[in-house]
Amino acid sequence: MEWHARSASDVLAELETTEEGLSSDAAAERLDSVGHNEIRTDERRHPVWVFLDQFSSALIWVLLAAAALSFAIGHTVDAALITVILLGNGIFGFVQEYRAERSLEALRELATPEVRVRRDGTDATIAATELVPGDVVSLRQGDVVPADCRLLESQNLEVDEAALTGESMPVEKHVEAVDADTPLAERPNVVYKGTNVTRGRALAVVVETGMETEMGAIATELLAAEDPETPLQRDLHKLGRRLGLAVVVLSAIIVPLLVAGGTALVQAALTAVSLAVAAIPEGLPAVVTLTLALGVRRMADENALVRTLPAVEGLGSVDVVCTDKTGTLTEGEMRVRVAWVNDQSFRVEGEAGEADAGPESDDRLRTLLEIGAVCNDATDDEGDPTERALLAAAAEHGLDVAALREERPREDEVPFTSERKRMATVHEDVVYVKGAPRVVLERATRVLREDGPEPMDEATRERIQAQVEDFASDALRVLAFAYKDRSDEGGPEENLVFVGLQGLIDPPRDAVAPAIDDTHRAGIDVKMITGDNEVTARAIAEQVGIESASLTGADVEGMDDETLRERVEEIDVFARAEPVHKVRILRALQANGHAVAMTGDGVNDAPALKNADVGIAMGVRGTDVAKEASDIVLLDDNYATIRTAIERGRTIFDNIWKFVGYLLSANAAEVLLVFIASLFGYLILPAVQLLWINLLTDGLPALALGTDPSGDVMDRDPRERGSGIIDREMVAFIAGAGLVATAVMLGLMFVTLDGAPAATPYAMTMVFTGFVVFEFAKLYVVRWTRDTPVLSNPWLAGAVALSTLLHLAVLYTPLRTYFGTVPLSLADWGLLAGALAIGGPLFVVVGWVVKRFVARPTV
Known part of the structure; x- marks a missing residue:
């Protein structure tokens, strides 16, 4: 209705x-x-279902099948290790993700x-x-x-x-x-x-x-609304499906071949289990989650509270930020920006009372501020925001508001109404009036000049009106102030002496303009979507560096989706926008292929925050609804924090890229080695050893990659929406590094087998250890491809050292009985060093080719 x-x-x-x-x-x-x-x-999901959801990916199903198969054929150690890893990942994911939505x-x-x-x-x-x-x-x-x-x-x-x-x-x-x-x-x-x-x-x-x-x-x-998947989530889900399918296909090929060649069915089944373990990076979900969690902790220290972990990566890939105006770009409270008396302006701004002159320099300015403070119903903490701003302006210029009100007690008043557009207070010897400039001017017959009141002529009226229009064009709300002696003829609001104007504004935050400049430099467009009027919106936008034509919500409502998709690319200021308009603008941008971050603080922002690729709410002034609908909450309501969060998100993405490429290149080499070796009749790496390699190299060292410092990530264009983390650069690195490791490890296998008809503990130990050594060397190559200084991360050096000690423990302590290894001699380590001398330079060549011919250039 x-x-x-x-x-x-x-x-x-x-x-x-x-x-x-x-x-x-x-x-x-x-x-x-x-x-x-x-x-x-909506009804909340039961915690049990949230926990079970952690085991819903194709990767997990394949590993569960591998664990069941290992248990069925008597390899309980392998089954137990796989199960423990899966449970650990599931519990960690449950703890991180069980944050039920409380928007409603x-x-x-x-x-x-x-x-x-x-x-x-x-x-x-x-x-x-x-x-x-x-x-x-x-x-x-x-x-x-x-x-x-x-x-x-x-x-x-x-x-x-x-x-x-x-x-x-x-x-x-x-x-x-x-x-x-x-x-x-x-x-x-x-x-x-x-x-x-x-x-x-x-x-x-x-x-x-x-x-x-x-x-x-x-x-x-x-x-x-549904939470959209970030590119990383989409990639991990796609990767899970593809790896699961690859394992099934490879097992369907290799098991019949082995059985037909005379291999026992149990041995063929163990090969299938090894292929499953080799193909699947068990630690990837945990390392991704932990890296995101570390990034979240850092962002919290920088006043950005992350509510959903994937939002960190999503924030680093956005190419459009849609922001509200009030309380986001602006301070969210009214302030007097300028006072004007008879052709002279006085700047009134700053918490410390930064002004061109104090009231003692001009009695008219004091009178103007006094009227604003006394003809006023507000207190410092309560009342209309405009009236509180007038009190603050008077106080900033040294006036004692309480003393003024005590000196001039109110005897009567004519209250403000929307029809009258003015307010008058009656005191012992004077009447004070404030209101809309037009209505105050209509009732003024005199104007206050330096030597006292003088008759108001038409030229003066026109000059005052021109000043009002000039202030309004700067998005200022303008109030006029006047007085009259009670002894003067006429009613309390007649025959007034016009004193001057005060221009008020909800001012932009100091750090907003530089932050918007930085986001523009990073290839990110910034669009203001506000419910405020068009004149104010355009003026504020210009002050913070958003220069564009504007549209209103009514304009948006009159467009079909196709027209809006065209116009939204060229328009950066939307005024008088209602919630449905914000969501339409957001969806138009997303339909054009943009990854969009939406900022806001009000109830009206909640649908857009929920539908955005990344929703960012204001923590101080934001409503509970906005916070609960968001992915990230700014604890200081400072737009500059968004710029910092974007840089952090891009850095985290870079680090995730490093360890995903690092992990998957290792898994590619493991699969190729197990598959090729099995064709020659060798199970060179059993499941327990593959699990150890993955845990050792994919654990602490991969996690340490997540602490790598950022390069100049804000000089890069954002990734295309939906491009994902597994891009052509990563595919090239995985293929090149995987083939190098496979070739060298096959050579090492045949040298150490020395013609044996089956894999020997010695040959298995050499290949097992060779993989660990190669992975540690490859860590520094993958960092080099992303322009990360080699010695910039002491945590990585510590992780490699600790992981090396753990591996030595499975070679030289009783733990080796569980892994089927034998101690290695100095000569054996020399052979491994020779293999690394061959493979290491080849890794560097792969990294150089990827960096030189495949990687995207920076802007």
Whole structure:
């Protein structure tokens, strides 16, 4: 229903109620019909299902099958090791990922627990959840609106709707009907669930409750939204499916071949198990998760709290940041930017009172600030944001507001209303007036000059009006100030002396412009999407370095999806945008292939935060709804933190690339070696040894790669959305490094077998140890391909040293009985050094080719 377009009497008639409210019986019947005034939520998944989901990938299924097969043929050590690894990964993933979504619960918490309502003609207090359409409620300053309501009476009512519409200023409300096509943010006769009354009082009739409210519509969007997969998640899932299929195909080929060649079925089955273990990087999920977790800890130290681990990698790949204005690019509170008296401007800004001059330098400036402080209902902590800003301006210029109010006690007042657009306070000998410039000028007959009041001429009026328009073009909200002696003729608001203007603004944060410049340099487009008006949006955008034409939410609504996809590429400022517009803009960008990060702090931002590739909420001013719908929460509400988080995300991606390439090249070599050796009748690496290689080389050293320092990652273009981590550069490195390791290890195998008809413990130990040595050497080659200084990571050197000691333990302690190894002599180590002398330079050649001919250049 278009409640805003209908008169109050028509609304009451439509709802079959009166200003005396519903009867208790009628309210009870409606409650049974429409349900409680609350936001419905999805049921949370049981923790058991969350844990079981950790074992849902193809990689895990193949390893579970390998463990079962190992147990069936009597190799319980192999089965136990595989099972322990799987359980460890599952538990770790469960701990990290069990963060049930609380978006809709937060929405429910925003509802007021109790509300004043008229039932049976008398006033009562009931639970807000018991409200029904047709109930008549009273609202006053400090209340949270309990449902969507049509105003019946309004006395100086102002409502802060920033959380719903993005409008930075409290909205004046009145009861008159407006046009049916009036945007949500401009409907003065309707108040919405979850918004806050900042001034005045009102009587209103409930028109929508629960899921039918505007907040309920947002909740419906959140219910329908799904968390998009990041490129890393997509790659790991795709990798799991492909590796699982490869293992099945290879096993289907090799087992029949071995059995047909005379190999015992148990031995053929062990070869299949070894192939499964060789093909699957068991430690990859844990290393990825741990690396992301380490990145999360660092980001928390940098004021970015990450709620979902994959968002770290996703943030590093975004190429568009869609940001709200109020509280995100701006400080989220009004400040007086400039004061103007008779052709002279005084800068009024800065927490320490940075100004061009103090009030003592011009009595007119003192008078201007005094009127703003005394003709004012606010205190330092409470009241209208504009009036609080006027108090702050006076205090910043050295005026003692409390003393001024004590010197000039208020005897009477003419309160501000949306119709009057002015306020007057009456004191013992003077009347102070503040309000919209037009209405104050209409009532001014004189202007205050240096030598006192002088008659107001037309030229002066035009000059003042030009100054008002100039301030407005800079996105300033302009107020005019005047006074009159009580002894002067006329009423309290007639024959005024015009004093001057104060221009207020919700100013941009100091660090925003440099941060946006950095993100632009990194190939990332920044788009402002705000519920504020178009003039203010464009002015703020220009100040922070977003230079673009603008569109309004109405413009977006009038476009089909195809047109919006075209226009969204060239437009960076969207004003008067409602939640549905934000989501449409977001989806248009994603349809064009962009990876999009959405920032915001209000309830209205929640659907876009939920649907974005990465949702970033403000932690200080942000609503619970925005935080719970997001992936990342900025603890300092500072846009500059986004820039730091992007750099951290890109660094983490670089490090993940290193160890994924490192791990998969090792697995490729293991599969090739096991497969080729089995064709010659050798099971050169049993499953337990392959598991050890993977644990040893894929564990601490791979994890240490995650602590590598960043290069100049902000000088690179973002990766294409959906390109994934396994790009052509990685494929080239895996193929080259895998073939080098396979060739050298095959040579080592045949040398150490010395013609033996079956794999000997000595030959197995040499190949086993050779793989470990080669992997440690390859660590430094893979880092070199990503321009990481060789000696820049002491943690890596420590991880290699510790892992080497662990491997020596399985060679020279009783542990070797579990691994089937024998101690190696100095001559054996010399042979391994010779193999490394051949393979090491070949690794470097592979890295050089990848770096020179395959890797993408930086911008």
